[in-house]
Amino acid sequence: MNSVDLAPVIDLTAVRNSSTAPPADPVGPTRSGWQSRYVVTLCLVDLTIGLASAAAALGLRFGPLTADPYHRGYLWITITLPFGWMVALTLNRAYETRHLFVGNDEYARVFRAGLALTATLAIVSFAVDFRLARGYVIIAMPLLIVAGVAVRYLVRRRLHRSWARGERLHRVILVGHGLAVAEMTRRLRRERFHGLGVVGACLPHPRAEPAGRRAAGLLPPILGTFEDVATAVSRAGADTVVVLSCPEIAGAALRRLGWQLERDDVDLIVASNLIDVAGDRTTVRPVDGLPMLHVEHPRLKGGRRFVKSVFDRVSALLLLIVAAPLLLAITLLIRMSPGAGGPAIFRQERVGKNGRPFVIYKFRTMYVDAEDRLAELLDRNETDGGLFKMRDDPRVTRVGRWLRRLSLDEVPQLVNVLKGDMSLVGPRPPLPREVAGYPADMRRRLVVKPGLTGLWQVSGRSDLSWEESIRLDLSYVENWSLTMDLAILLRTLSAVIRSSGAY
Known part of the structure; x- marks a missing residue:
């Protein structure tokens, strides 16, 4: 009979029997320390923004001040406005750590x-x-809001960069069955913008876990069983415990675990089985002491969608007017470039909302025989799924590479937005041959208009796998909001400037 290698387990029996075992030193600053400094930074930034916005409105509206009592009144308003701004932010809970760091809730507040x-x-x-004076308010308040959101985004980006370096991460212990722990570990290691770093796991029967799963790096260090959670937290220097869905820890057992963690100021997170559902779509409704998670329907219709449509078309019209000289210059550049033999605008059929086909407009970045040469390059495809992606595609012209790097080839799609075929933000517009191979779940992307930019654009673009781009598109469809659109537009500017994933 062949023997089966089992995963090694750190023995915590002695630790449970000893109250003097020293905890491991956490990496980097403690959670309470860096979070407090982060909130203080936001307070100072908001105070500065409030003063700068009020001073700008005062100077632009009234010019040089005089000793006139009317001007003195506005001077006092300018001095007190920053403090009023901070009070408004506090009342809207914009400094509470549960609303900071990730998601769009902070910007909405x-x-x-x-x-x-x-x-x-x-x-x-x-x-x-x-x-x-209306002019004072019209200048100060929009400037205050826009600057407040933008600066908080920049402060958060700095935090996310530190997370990407493995700094200031929450030290997390996962509690659950092996497969669930392996999947959650994979998700948390794939992206660190959530700030969670796995340091160990507690399993119901750790010695029964195959060693192959551990050897492949699918599991973090196994620190014991479900009875060892509190001890494992102390030994690993963890500040967060994530309980995955499992019947062994539910009801009274979960409540007792919460009491144990409360004594050590350790956060308890209970993961649900929901996938890609934003927090603002969920509501906890207690029923006889049992918290029931109510999931709202996606916002696919209604007044907010009308606001989005109006915003899209007005913005597209204004951007086309402003960008008209640039569009003309790019057109001339394409026509004058070596190998030019076709139109400057490339037209292609794509599939829009509810499966309706439309013609998309882009600046031509490839030679005119690009489609004929596709067959000979298929074996060099660098992505999976129904897309063809190649980092050094020989069909792309020299001007085309420059346009793609700066995403200028997509500017003519503003015409599609103006016509109502597309939105500024939405899923990637698919080709008919892609849609023909869609399974039922993937057709969910077609219930909204495709977008000029989207989550796929700001999360890696061409560097993403086919499955990941589809997941992001479905996440957008399920969790759309006006705040999400504004956040994606801001992130798009950053992605374009950095040429992230563009080729």
Whole structure:
């Protein structure tokens, strides 16, 4: 009978019987330390933004100040506005750590704080019979909101870069069955923008786990069984425990674990079986002491979609007007480049909302015989799925490489947005041959308009695998919001400047 190698387990029996075992030193600053400094940084930044926005509005609206009492009144408003801004942010919980670091909730709270402060200014000025100049408010408040969101995005980007270097990560112990732990470990190691670093796991029967799974790096260090969680936390210097779905830890057992972790100020996270569902679509509804997770339907219709459509078309029109000289210059550059023999605008059939075909417009970046040469290059495809991607595609012209690197080849798609075929933000517009091979789940991408940019654009573009790009598109469809669109547009600017994943 052949023997089966089993995964090694760190023996914590002696540790459980000893109250003096020293905990491991965590890597980098403690969670409470860096989080407190992060919040203090946000407070200082918001105070500075509030003062700068108010001062800019004062200078642009009134010019040089005089000793006039009217001007002195606005000087006092300018001085107090930054503190009012911080109060509005505090009331909207924009400094609570559970809303910071990841997701779009932080930006939405900043936006709501700006609206609340604007309404407060109007009410107070009416109550005290002070005629607040509209020009002052029109300059100060939009500048305050835009700068507040933008600077918080930059501060967060700095934090995410430190996470990517393995710094300031939450030290996480996973609790669950082997397959679930391996899958969660893979997800958390793939991307670190969530700030979670796995340092170990507790399994129900760790000695029954095949050693091959551990040897392949699929499992983190196994620190013991479910009874060893509190001890494992102390030994590993963990600050977070993630409980994966398993019947052994539920109800009273989960409550007792929460009590144990509370004593050591360790966070408890319970993972659900939901996939790619944003937090604002879920609501906890207690039923006889049992928290039930209610999942709202995706926002595929209604007033917000109408606002998105209006925003898309107005923005596309304004951008086309502003970019008209650039469009003309690129057209001439393409026509004058070596090998030019076709039109500057490339037209191709794509599939839009509800499977309706439309013609997409792009600047031509390839030689006119590119489609004829595709067959001879298929064996050099660098991606999977239904797409053809090649980093050094010989069919791309010299001008085309420059246009692709800066994403300027996609600017004519603003015409598609203006016509209503596309949105500024949405899933990638697929080819008919791709859609023909879609399974049922993948056709979910077609319930919304495709976008000029999207989660796929800001998450790696051509560097993404086929499965990952599809997952991001489906995540966008399920969790769309106006705040998400604005966040993606801001991230798109950063991705274009860095030429991230463009080729």
